[in-house]
Amino acid sequence: MTNRIYLIFVFLISVLFFVNCSSQKKIIQPNGNVKSLNTPFDDLAPSQRPEKGVSCEPCSNEFLSKVQSPENGVKPSKKFLTEFLELKYGLYPEAITFITDTKGYFSVAHPPDKRSSDLLGFPVHGFIGGTDIFEFDLENMTQPIKSLSDTINSIVWDSHPTAVSDEKCNVFLIWSSDRADIGGYSSPFLRIDKIKEVSDYSGNSDLFFAFRINGVWSEPKNLKDYVPNLNTTKREETPFLYCNCLKPVLFFSSDRDGDFDIFYVRLSIDFEKQEVSSSGQVIKLPRENESLNPTTINTEYQEFFPFIPKPLSEKKSENFMYFSSNRLSPPKDYNKETKISSVGGYDIYKFPVPEGLECTPPVITYNVRLLDAVNRANKVIKPIINMNSIKDNDYPFLKSNPGIESEDFDTHRATLIEQYLNNNNYKKDIKETVSSNENLASFKLKPGINYLFNGGSTQNEINCIEGVDRTISHYSIRKIVEIAPRIEKEQREIQFYEYKVKEKKVGYDTLRSEDVIDPSEITKYDNNTKIESIQMEGDKLKIKYYVLVSKKQVLEMDSVLVKKKITIDVPVRQFDTSYVMVNASNLALSEKTKREGLIRFNKIKEDITVDDTIYVWPQYYYYPPCEWRYVSDTAEMRRNVPYFMTCFWEVNTTSNLPRHLNLLRTDRYEDASFIELHKKNQYFGWDRPEITGDRVELRKQKHANRVERYRQFAKIVDENLKLMTDEIAKKIIPLFKELDSKSSGNQNKLIIVINGYSDVRPILRGIYLGEETIKYLSVGYDDERTKITNKSLVEVPPNASLVDPLNDYLSKLRAFNGYREILKRLEQYPEFKEYMDKGLVLVPDQINSIEEFNKMMDKSKILFFVEGRKIDTYVKPDIPAYAGEDRDYYILDPVRRIDVIVKRVDYFNGEIQKPKCCKPAD
Structure with a gap:
C-alpha cells in the first residue's frame, strides 16, 4: 500500500513537472523597448549628458554634439543622479535636464529635513516642498547643492524640469507643479483625500515657466495664459523642449483623455521680452489602441517623459524619441509559444521622431567669391578659399561691435580685426577647415558656429606667356595701418x-x-x-x-x-598701405570678416543665402632680358674688357700692369721683344741695334707715353670689370634666382660666355712665357642659334709657341685669363658665391673631359663658356705703323679684348633652348 501511494506520488510529481515544462513560453519585449536601459524596476525620465565642451548656446548644443555610445548616452535620470551625487538612499530622483555637460537641473521627492541631510551627508540642501527642483554644477561640488529659491519651488510638488538657454547662457525653464494657487493636488500626495475633503484629489498639475536673465529668476507663470489648451483641469507633466535653436517644440504628457499620452505644441520663446507664445495647436501624437505589440508612441497604457537626444541629425532615420511607458506590464500572450512583456514596470522605449516634427536646420548657403582687386574680370590663379569653424572661445571684440569708429572702417578696421585675431592666436581655435580651389566657393553653414572666411592664392611661380612682357608671380594682401600723425x-x-x-x-x-x-x-x-x-x-x-x-x-x-x-x-x-604676399598660411580675410569679425548665425529660421568677397592684389613679374652683351668699348653701352697689351695674354688692369712691366725686365722675358712694352720691341723699344744716338731718348719717351696710355687703359678696364661684375652679381643673378625659384617644368640656366680676341697682325716670333700650364675646356657658343658649336680641351704649357697666322693660342690664353679676372671679382659677391658654395657653377678649368662637362651641365645653374676666337678681322689698319695718323695700328688697341655675353636659357633633356619669354635688353 505504501509503495503504491509512493508510486502515485511520483507519478503526480512527474505529470506536474511535464505540464510545467511544456507550459513555459518564450518572452519577447514590445516594439521599441530599449532593453539595455531597462531593469526589473521602473525606469523613468530618460535624459542625456552633452559631450564635454558643448556650450550653452542652443544651436551648437543641438547640432554640433557628437553621437555618444551606447544609445547616444541616454540613461534614466536616476542613473545620472546616482552617478553624480551618489544618491543611493533616502532621496527619490524624478528627472534631470542638462544645459551643458556640467550644469543643469534635477528634481527629487520626499526630502529629509536639514538635520537628517547633515547626518547622512546628503549633498542636497534647502528643501521647500514635497518635491523640489535643484540646480547643479559638477565643476563645483565642494558646496552643497541647493534648491532653487521659493520663486521657483513651492511648498507642494515642483518637478520634471526641462531647460534651454540662449547664446548668452540665459535660461528658460519649464516644469510641472500643482501649487495651490491654481487648485488641486497631485503626486506625491496621492492620498490627499484622506486628509482634506476635496473631490478632485487626482490633482491638476500644470506646466509653468520662468526666465533667468543675468542670473535673476522671473516670477513663475502658468503656461495656460500663453498657450491655449496646454494646461487643463487634468494633469500636465514631464515637459521636454526640442528643436530650441530653430522652431521650438514642447512635448509633454497629459491624462486629459483618460490615461497619460504625449502631446506637443510649437512655441516661440523670446528671451529679451521674457515671453512665450504658441505657433500652433496642441496636438496628441498618434495612438494605437488594443494592440498586442504597439508601433506607436501613444497607446492605451501610460506614456511619460518624452526625450530626444542630441545631436539632431538632418537624416530623419537617425532621430529618435525616448520615453517611459508601462505597456505590457504584466505580460500578455503573443501567440502559443511567445509571451510579450516589458522588462520591468515602466520601461524606456524609443521610436523615430514622428513625421513632420523633424528638426532640420535651415540651409545657410554662404557664397565666397575670390576677386582680382585690380581687374575683377581676371580669374585668380591657383585660388584657395577656406571656411574655418572656430571653437566657441571668448571673442567679445568680434562677436559684438569691435569698437572702431565707423569713419575708420575704410582705412584700418580690417587691420585692427586681423591684429586682434592674430593676437588671440585664432588659428589654435580652428576646429575644422573646409577648402575650395575655385574662384567661387559655396559653403553650407550651421547655426551657432563661429566661422572665419579667408582665402587667396598659392600661386608662387613664373609661367611663361609668350607675347607679353609680364606674368603674375603671386598675390598680396593689402594692409592699411595707422602711422604717426x-x-x-x-x-x-x-x-x-x-x-x-x-x-x-x-x-x-x-x-x-x-x-x-x-x-x-x-x-x-x-x-x-x-x-x-x-x-x-x-x-x-x-x-x-x-x-x-x-x-x-x-x-x-x-x-x-x-x-x-x-x-x-x-x-x-595718416595711414600707410603695404602689400604682404599671400600664401597658404597667410590668407586674406573676407570682406564680411573684416566688418564683423567671426561670422555666426544664431536665430535663423529659414533658408538664407549670403554673399561675401575676398580681394587679392596681383603682383607681376616682368620677364628679364634673355641676354646682356658686354661687347663694346663705348661708354654708352655695356663695355667689354679691351686693351690687352700687344702679344700679351693677361688682362691689363691697374693691379696687373706694374707686375707686367716688372716681368718684362726679368731674364725670362729677355728676348720677349714681341711684347709691345718690352724694351726691345720693334715699335716702342729703345734697346735695339738700329736705335742709336738721339733716337734712344726719343724712343724712351715714346715708350713712356705708351706705358702711360696703358695705365689709362687699365683704369678703363678696371671700371668696365666693376660695372660688368656688379650688374651680373647684383642684378642679373637675383633676377635669375627669382625666375628659377618660381619656374615650373624646366631648368633655367645662366651662361656667361667669354670670348678672347687678337688683332689681325699675326705673331711671327714668340712663346708663352707664363710659368703655369693653362688647361681648360673650351666651349664655343652660337648665341644666334642658341647652340654649343665646339667643345675641346685646351692645354698651353710654358714655352709653347704662339706663332700662328690666326693667333689661336694667344686668343685662348686671353679668353682664359679674362675668365679668371671675372671669376675672381664675382667671388666677392654673396649672390654669386652662394651658387659656388653649392657646386652649381660650371667652371672650365675644373673639367677634364667632355663626359664630365655633360654631367656638370645637368646639375649646374651658372655656366662659364670660354673660347679663344682667334683674330678679329673686322678691324684692319691702313697704315702698318704707330704713326699717330688715322687708321694706323692704334685703332687695334680695343680689338685686343674679351667680350662677355650673359645668356638666360632653358634646358630640356640635355638641350639648350632659347626662352620664349624675354624682355629686350636695356
Whole structure:
C-alpha cells in the first residue's frame, strides 16, 4: 500500500513537472523597448549628458554634439543622479535636464529635513516642498547643492524640469507643479483625500515657466495664459523642449483623455521680452489602441517623459524619441509559444521622431567669391578659399561691435580685426577647415558656429606667356595701418574779454552785534566800534553796534571784447598701405570678416543665402632680358674688357700692369721683344741695334707715353670689370634666382660666355712665357642659334709657341685669363658665391673631359663658356705703323679684348633652348 501511494506520488510529481515544462513560453519585449536601459524596476525620465565642451548656446548644443555610445548616452535620470551625487538612499530622483555637460537641473521627492541631510551627508540642501527642483554644477561640488529659491519651488510638488538657454547662457525653464494657487493636488500626495475633503484629489498639475536673465529668476507663470489648451483641469507633466535653436517644440504628457499620452505644441520663446507664445495647436501624437505589440508612441497604457537626444541629425532615420511607458506590464500572450512583456514596470522605449516634427536646420548657403582687386574680370590663379569653424572661445571684440569708429572702417578696421585675431592666436581655435580651389566657393553653414572666411592664392611661380612682357608671380594682401600723425599748422580766430580798472574805491568789512551792559561799561567801546542805537532795559543798556573788521580796495572794472588770430598744431591722421604676399598660411580675410569679425548665425529660421568677397592684389613679374652683351668699348653701352697689351695674354688692369712691366725686365722675358712694352720691341723699344744716338731718348719717351696710355687703359678696364661684375652679381643673378625659384617644368640656366680676341697682325716670333700650364675646356657658343658649336680641351704649357697666322693660342690664353679676372671679382659677391658654395657653377678649368662637362651641365645653374676666337678681322689698319695718323695700328688697341655675353636659357633633356619669354635688353 505504501509503495503504491509512493508510486502515485511520483507519478503526480512527474505529470506536474511535464505540464510545467511544456507550459513555459518564450518572452519577447514590445516594439521599441530599449532593453539595455531597462531593469526589473521602473525606469523613468530618460535624459542625456552633452559631450564635454558643448556650450550653452542652443544651436551648437543641438547640432554640433557628437553621437555618444551606447544609445547616444541616454540613461534614466536616476542613473545620472546616482552617478553624480551618489544618491543611493533616502532621496527619490524624478528627472534631470542638462544645459551643458556640467550644469543643469534635477528634481527629487520626499526630502529629509536639514538635520537628517547633515547626518547622512546628503549633498542636497534647502528643501521647500514635497518635491523640489535643484540646480547643479559638477565643476563645483565642494558646496552643497541647493534648491532653487521659493520663486521657483513651492511648498507642494515642483518637478520634471526641462531647460534651454540662449547664446548668452540665459535660461528658460519649464516644469510641472500643482501649487495651490491654481487648485488641486497631485503626486506625491496621492492620498490627499484622506486628509482634506476635496473631490478632485487626482490633482491638476500644470506646466509653468520662468526666465533667468543675468542670473535673476522671473516670477513663475502658468503656461495656460500663453498657450491655449496646454494646461487643463487634468494633469500636465514631464515637459521636454526640442528643436530650441530653430522652431521650438514642447512635448509633454497629459491624462486629459483618460490615461497619460504625449502631446506637443510649437512655441516661440523670446528671451529679451521674457515671453512665450504658441505657433500652433496642441496636438496628441498618434495612438494605437488594443494592440498586442504597439508601433506607436501613444497607446492605451501610460506614456511619460518624452526625450530626444542630441545631436539632431538632418537624416530623419537617425532621430529618435525616448520615453517611459508601462505597456505590457504584466505580460500578455503573443501567440502559443511567445509571451510579450516589458522588462520591468515602466520601461524606456524609443521610436523615430514622428513625421513632420523633424528638426532640420535651415540651409545657410554662404557664397565666397575670390576677386582680382585690380581687374575683377581676371580669374585668380591657383585660388584657395577656406571656411574655418572656430571653437566657441571668448571673442567679445568680434562677436559684438569691435569698437572702431565707423569713419575708420575704410582705412584700418580690417587691420585692427586681423591684429586682434592674430593676437588671440585664432588659428589654435580652428576646429575644422573646409577648402575650395575655385574662384567661387559655396559653403553650407550651421547655426551657432563661429566661422572665419579667408582665402587667396598659392600661386608662387613664373609661367611663361609668350607675347607679353609680364606674368603674375603671386598675390598680396593689402594692409592699411595707422602711422604717426602729420602735424599741420592751422590759423584760428579766438575771442576773449580783457578787463581794465575803471575806478578804485576803499571798502570795509563789518561785524554786527549787540550787548546788554551796565552804564559804567560804555567806555570800553573804542573808535573802531560804530554804535548804531542805545536803549534802556531796566538798569541796563542795550547797545547795537558794528565793528570795522578789515579794510579793502574795491576795483570797478570795464570789459573789452578782443579778437585775435593764433596758429595751432593740428594732428592729421595718416595711414600707410603695404602689400604682404599671400600664401597658404597667410590668407586674406573676407570682406564680411573684416566688418564683423567671426561670422555666426544664431536665430535663423529659414533658408538664407549670403554673399561675401575676398580681394587679392596681383603682383607681376616682368620677364628679364634673355641676354646682356658686354661687347663694346663705348661708354654708352655695356663695355667689354679691351686693351690687352700687344702679344700679351693677361688682362691689363691697374693691379696687373706694374707686375707686367716688372716681368718684362726679368731674364725670362729677355728676348720677349714681341711684347709691345718690352724694351726691345720693334715699335716702342729703345734697346735695339738700329736705335742709336738721339733716337734712344726719343724712343724712351715714346715708350713712356705708351706705358702711360696703358695705365689709362687699365683704369678703363678696371671700371668696365666693376660695372660688368656688379650688374651680373647684383642684378642679373637675383633676377635669375627669382625666375628659377618660381619656374615650373624646366631648368633655367645662366651662361656667361667669354670670348678672347687678337688683332689681325699675326705673331711671327714668340712663346708663352707664363710659368703655369693653362688647361681648360673650351666651349664655343652660337648665341644666334642658341647652340654649343665646339667643345675641346685646351692645354698651353710654358714655352709653347704662339706663332700662328690666326693667333689661336694667344686668343685662348686671353679668353682664359679674362675668365679668371671675372671669376675672381664675382667671388666677392654673396649672390654669386652662394651658387659656388653649392657646386652649381660650371667652371672650365675644373673639367677634364667632355663626359664630365655633360654631367656638370645637368646639375649646374651658372655656366662659364670660354673660347679663344682667334683674330678679329673686322678691324684692319691702313697704315702698318704707330704713326699717330688715322687708321694706323692704334685703332687695334680695343680689338685686343674679351667680350662677355650673359645668356638666360632653358634646358630640356640635355638641350639648350632659347626662352620664349624675354624682355629686350636695356
